Amino acid sequence: MSPEQTSLLQGTLDLLILKSLVSGEMHGLGISRRVQQITGGTFVVKPGSLFPALHRMDEEGWISSFWGDSENNRRAKYYRLTKAGTKQLEVETRRWSRISWAIAQALEAS
Amino acid sequence: MSPEQTSLLQGTLDLLILKSLVSGEMHGLGISRRVQQITGGTFVVKPGSLFPALHRMDEEGWISSFWGDSENNRRAKYYRLTKAGTKQLEVETRRWSRISWAIAQALEAS
DNA sequence: ATGCCTCCTATCGGCTGTCTATAGGGATAG
């Protein structure tokens, strides 16, 4: 339906994952689907990008994980935002604001 | 004066360089200064990022270069947008629009 | 002329983080 999908900019994946977890705990593929949804299909996060990121963020302490069962009755690892993760989301959101503001400035320049 | 300077997102450097050349040909350090200017000091492009990028873009045919003298009477390599570079600037601008739109969507999500 | 500072270009090694491709196990359907 939306054939235009852009590859991620380095550094935006964490932001999108953190944001997608605000609405509640989710398992890996669920996060992937949610990212695709909230970005209007622009970003598609494939397993090879997703899992390394999740593990990294787990080690950073931004998310915590536990095994459970998916809605399709399969073993799935669920992830949840930690307090530190919520804080990190704010940091990255501010970072993004700075960046997008700066580039907008540049593109408006004479 | 502006202590907040963000490191570049991969993929945005080309856009900023192309854009800074719209206002006329410039030498390397001039481009660096101009990028800093049009982004309100948010992005600072250092030599280790700048010159590899310029050489890459030269090979791609987006910019052309020639030696000349700087305003301070030093040898400087000047860069100029090519036709292909102008087109590439449009491509990257559209790409950026898609990306920033998508992330804005994500951040507004409930 | 010597030495120092600024301007300008340039390269190298390292690192982060994404992508492609591949794998495998457990549930479910035919």
Next chain:
DNA sequence: CTATCCCTATAGACAGCCGATAGGAGGCAT
């Protein structure tokens, strides 16, 4: 029992930014 999802996972490759470093050449003071 076989195929097919669903879900997690890893390995290898690679692009591209960063810090550090180098060096030539002009200007200026001593």
